[in-house]
Amino acid sequence: MEENQISARMADQLLYLPPAQQRAELERRLSALTEREARSRTAAEAIRSYLDTHAHVNLEDLRLELGEALASRV
Numbered sequence: 001m002e003e004n005q006i007s008a009r010m011a012d013q014l015l016y017l018p019p020a021q022q023r024a025e026l027e028r029r030l031s032a033l034t035e036r037e038a039r040s041r042t043a044a045e046a047i048r049s050y051l052d053t054h055a056h057v058n059l060e061d062l063r064l065e066l067g068e069a070l071a072s073r074v
Helices: 008-015 019-053 059-072
Strands: none
16 A cells, blocks of 8 residues: 555455455455556557547447457457
């Protein structure tokens, strides 16, 4: 929390877990947060790329490109 990696609420939730479980849960939550941020960046890049290369937006085409970009991350 002091390093602004977790909220006060998350710190409070972790506080009530046994010490060994606190570390595992913290790592799990930080990993999930990192993954969400990476997926958001990938989606933003795909949208930006689509808008840069298409004069008119076709939402179905954009949806397909987003799906492909996110699937290629795996």
